[in-house]
Amino acid sequence: MNETGQGLILCTAGPELGLGLIGTQGGSRWQSWDLGREMAVYLHSRLAEFFPTQAWRDLDFIAVCxxxxxxxxxxxxxxTARTLAQQLQLPLFGISTLAAxxxxxxxxxxxxxxxxxxFPAQRDHVYGAIFQVDxxxxxxxxxxxxxxxxxxAWEELLSHSPYHPKRVPLPDILRLLPGIAGLAQAQYSAGQRPHWQTVIPFYGQTWQPKP
Structure with a gap:
């Protein structure tokens, strides 16, 4: 096990399947497939092609969007990530799409x-968040x-924010994957080892203004 950890990265939050591998001697590797409604059909076969079963034992953690x-x-x-982490007894990092x-x-x-x-949601809504980055x-x-x-409401919130944030769109899948990896690797290096049961999907909770 190395200090930064070798990790498998998985993202299926959009129409594209994104897979990544970090912490290996060969550096990082990223790949995506536009699967759309056939995500469930091809996810496991694409995962097997990307990362052979015999290499599972070399992993230190898994990170999922x-x-x-x-x-x-x-x-x-x-x-899928929870099942893999449970079977392999590995820590699982659940990373926000927006944070990545x-x-x-x-x-x-x-x-x-x-x-x-x-990024756009349905019925004139957006998914949004604000972060300070360095x-x-x-x-x-x-x-x-x-x-x-x-x-x-999002535009109004931003216009009144004391942080004066710069508004940017969500990057594409091949830029999201390094974000998921970077945040997970930072937590792993800091000694965090989250149990797979702690990772649950975030589907979006409607924002309500404070009274």
Whole structure:
């Protein structure tokens, strides 16, 4: 076992299946497939192609995108990751889609910044959250946790935020995967070993303004 850990990364929160592997001698590896409604049909075969069964024993942890995102896809990914972590007796990190996106964007910056990151949901809603990121740090600070909110309320919240966040869209799957990996690896290096039972999907809780 190495200090940063070798980890398998899994993301099914959107129409694309994303898989990643980090902490190996060959560096990191990322791959995605646009599976859409056939995610459940091809997930396990793509996983077997990407990461041979005989290599499972070399893993130190698994990290999965816990949402927000597609209800069916998110549930499928989390259930798959929980099953693998249970069978292999490995720690499982559940990483927010939005946090992973913020981490990825943060790595492209030259100085610390507060980011508001969002992507469309249904019925004039968005999934949104606010984070403080630093390109020189593997960690991010959550200012506003993940939420499901109307587009108008989100824009109003941002306009009145004392943090004056920069609004950015959610990155694509091949940029989300390093974000999931980076956040999970930072937690692993800090000594965290979350049990698979602690990871549950986040489907989106509607935001309510404070009275």
């Amino acid at each position: 816990r949402g927000p995102g597609s209800f069916t896809g998110t549930r499928l990914g989390v259930v 996106g913020a981490w990825s964007v943060g790595q492209t910056l030259t100085e610390p910044l507060t980011l508001a990151i969002d 390109p020189n740090s593997p960690k991010i600070k959550t200012v506003q946790e993940d939420m499901l909110i109307t587009t108008g």
